[in-house]
Amino acid sequence: MTGTTRGSTHSSGPYRSYVYAYPHKTAYRPLGDGPAGRPLLSDLWAAERKDALSLYAHIPFCEVRCGFCNLFTRIGAPGELTTRYLDALDRQATAVRDALGDEEPVRFAAAAFGGGTPTFLTAGELERLCDIAEKRMGADLRSVPLSVETSPSTATADRLAVLADRGTTRVSIGVQSFVEAEARAAVRPQHRSDVEAALGRIRDARIPVLNIDLIYGIEGQTEASWRTSLDAALAWRPEELYLYPLYVRPLTGLGRLGTGADAPEGPDAAWDEQRLRLYRAGRDHLLAQGYEQVSMRMFRRADAPHDGPEDYACQTDGMIGLGCGARSYTSSLHYSFDYAVEMREIRGIIDGFTATEDFSRAEVGRYVDEDETRRRHLLQSLLQARGMRRAEYRERFGSDPYDDFPAELEMFDARGWLDATARPALLRLSPEGLAHSDALGPDLFSPEVRAAMAAYEAK
Template identity: 45%
Template structure:
């Protein structure tokens, strides 16, 4: 290929990537739609025996919420029945008792409860989750970062008291929009006064980190209305803000045509406006989504944890577990009936000693994961860390990374490869582009039940 051909090819690739900035949100790699039934099943005792990670991440998934939002394709079921929740927590405890001897020889540096909406649980069931983590799994709340997701309507003094008692240092609340009509457009039954009530309570009984989630690109939303919601969030001085572009996917309630009917796609304009507003307010950008500022509250002396090194223990139906070579979980669904069926199977299960659904990562997939977990964050990829882990050079193993450099989307210093400011804005397109052919084939072949 001639130099002119190379230039033309790079220009074509660059224009194509920039023309579709919102291809896919790659929050994990390999994506959950690449998981399949494992044959043979993996014995967990064997799988975890030689896991090299020095510290682990403990995650509990509570797959219940008050209502499914129009953008949501998570594994969650709208169900407020306390009896159903109790049966589920009983099953989660049984799983924890079975898993504790298998994974309990290494400390947990991180603990998170997500969903769904964990604080939808009655206070006594929320308390039980911490009893399971501390009393069965051996979590030391003095040296672990602890994060809990919540929603405005479930924030109460009693639930916050429980979180404080168990040394939770990060509470994350999804708001999405402070404008009632915009929330209604994504089928979110949320009143601005309810949001303000919850925020007032959270600020009255503060946690070291309050994180607020907002979504831009909602049907009917303008850059001005988006900045109104962002400014309302900033008024509460959260230590962390996540801004998410709206995605419509198979099985989500909101469909692509609803966004198109609402006018032009304002997502990039919203992102750029929010990025500048947050930086001006003293927030540091860590990724396309995450912005933070230093907490004024005293922090714990945390154990180290490297997300690139895996080591995640996922308890509960819908939770994923990561070892270096295998990522596994329960089956994935969005449809109400299918989700309810998978949860029922989990509650009725006699044991959880094998992994039967997941993705086995070969060397290439481990390398791609290592690169993606680094470059999609502003801190970037330490090239020496890659070489230490894999014994080779990242830019030699994956020469296509030079395209990011040549197109101005990344830069390289002596030991650091990181996205430029523009590159961060196109993180989703870059993440999608770097998916391996094998993983993409599995993702495209996934069939929702």
Template identity: 45%
Template sequence: MSHTAYPNYRDIIQSPEALRSWKDNLTLEPYRSYLYSYPHKTSYRALETKLPLSDLWSQELANTFFLYMHIPFCGARCGFCNLFTLPDKRANVHAEYVDALERQAAQWAPFIQKKPVARFAIGGGTPTLLEPLQLDRLFHIAQHVIGMDPVQASISVETSPETVTDERLAILKSRQVDRVSMGIQSFIESEAEAIYRPQKPQEVERALEQLKLHHFPILNLDLIYGLPGQTLDSWIYSLDRALSYEPEEIFIYPLYTREHTIVKPEQIRQSGEDQRVRFYSAARERMLASGYTQYSMRRFAKAEAGSGKSLLPYGCQEEGMIGLGCGARSYTRSVHYSSRYSVGRSATASIIADYVAAADYTHADYGIVLSRDDQQRRFILKALLHTEGLALSSYVDRFTSSPLIDYPELYLLVHTDLAAVEHEVLRLTEEGLMYSDAIGDWFISPDIRARMESCVLS
């Protein structure tokens, strides 16, 4: 049986006071951590022995793969960013990097070409910072080195306002990209400046007008609430400006500060951390009234949004993530691996330089071997933090046991009205969705939490 983090959960449930106290402690700081994957990347370490990728991928059970390419370059590091990215606009540096990525893809191809690619995403950093020739090469690598079929795969690319040009968008269109995602964060210049983002509102509007002219099937826009100096009125203003372009998707993110980010925790406190629940609730109400459907705490989309392609299936709980490029993570069922992770400029530059200079990309030497406990927790979280919820039978099919037996502390969510079990599906309530980040943080295993807390970033 899995390790149970809350052996006294029965005592808590039987005491109304203890139950209220547990919920208050959980929801007091709802934005402590953004857990977009599990286990968190700060739990990765140097592996005891190098693992041959041929062995890892020959044992992978996923029927289709998700191909991801990471471009770790951007024009400037935003104040909230702790991603693996380096401010560097030099075209020759970008070209050398794409050369390395193509070498890596060629060495990985024999291990991963046996199953089709259902999803392909290019992220960063800012992929469209690349010159058009190098940007187009990424699609060539995906199609002709890895074997991705653009007719059967959903293709997504991240961009930023200042890198949106007709030439780059024409490349994305010709390569059958069906989703373009652009981070805006705020339409108000002073709020952008507060997070060290060199962005003018008129530049954002210009980029949006160009994007709309190219008629991509899905346009996604990212916004952030809880910015220093932001008010509820200014937050709703930015949201309304985004809605005026009728994007198929909108992601809303609370502002986080992490180790090595430029924006510091005290700046968030000065902006009124306790107001962010109000910001979330107001935005949710606005988007639902505008015809959007909520799919997670962050994602709102038009119900009819889609590429029109006949796509291969790929589920959110699947593994089979192929990460090409420095900073990309790869997921097999039992091993997650990547290059080393850093946020500091000099360390990031050094890691990228080692990647570009490497001759052999055929072994995993940095990552984590998932215990059965963490495989189960990952499976639960990947479903529970989305509105479709966790189908209890899917867990039984995968692990031949019940999630509510393996993790009876999940009943705490039910008894505090943060979740409910209906038709054999454990699903977060409306209130539970609002506290998704707190719930994700709460469900981290003790072993993973210890690794995260002992991580030292450079």
């Protein structure tokens, strides 16, 4: 999801946190001192199902860093850094595949390359990345959905040709705004002509699904200028569109300016109202143009193919993450490497990753108990427009969501966030509930996860 921003901010208002994964990475902690305290991957994966795994490879490089971005990425790659990074990725993939074992078939049902910007890599380096996924991990990229993120300046014909040849089914490009003044306000320098040229090259590559990311809530943005960006995107008839509210986070370019929700004077009610107004205008316009709403952010053209995940922000157990910013999910532990936003810290973590020889153990993570598993299932299901069948929840957990989360669901109902027409069989958000997904999601965090996130020291 190129260009998105993540993390928790103020405790009220409609824009508290984009819940793309639970528990959030700021709740992760080192898994122990010394090898004995860090679990072996072979032990973690021994009892897990391996017949429908997801593979995610993280490439933490960008040509520029947008003002709103707090993703784990650095600007540029001096010297032979990309080569060293791919060397380390190769070592990690070998260790992970060995840990999965061969006692039962290992099969990947989906794959994605994200970042950063995966297409920061050259065409030859993208070939090597695909080789790592296929030859080291055993993922058959040409037979499973493969999603890759790109940017206008790196979506070159030679890179796209590699992606198309290796089986890419979806390309997601972070445009954010077709209005150049808005792009500058978001500290994302780009020319519309370059964006349009990149979109033309993507269409020429004949990759089945094009997703365009747009952002609303940029300083100076109006309903008219928002409509300009929407219509410019719609002219390419993208199979998918993601509409993201702008967040301003600590340690980002915009955050250092002291604007938005993290301004010293506190949350900006007028900004919240602007974002809600633009969200509703964008939603209504896309629905009128033949798109269906999949989640607060995701819209899909009604006639578009969709053989991958319903929402690429919603990941499940059985996720294998490669790279220093990737997460892996087993049923009992979510794990990754250290997390940072500040550029100096990120550079140090990447350098440490490239020097690592032994990838056999999990380093940083959070164990997930039965209560957290229920919360995660409810959260991820409820944030999808189709909702969650209560019978499906009862079948998996042996209990009813209204018994497990009575206070939260009662609160959502009182706020008009639940669709009364869907009950009793279905728990589904109302249109207003979908609009407030970034407030609703954090309300389902456990006290323990909230405390861990609050104690995290940003770096």
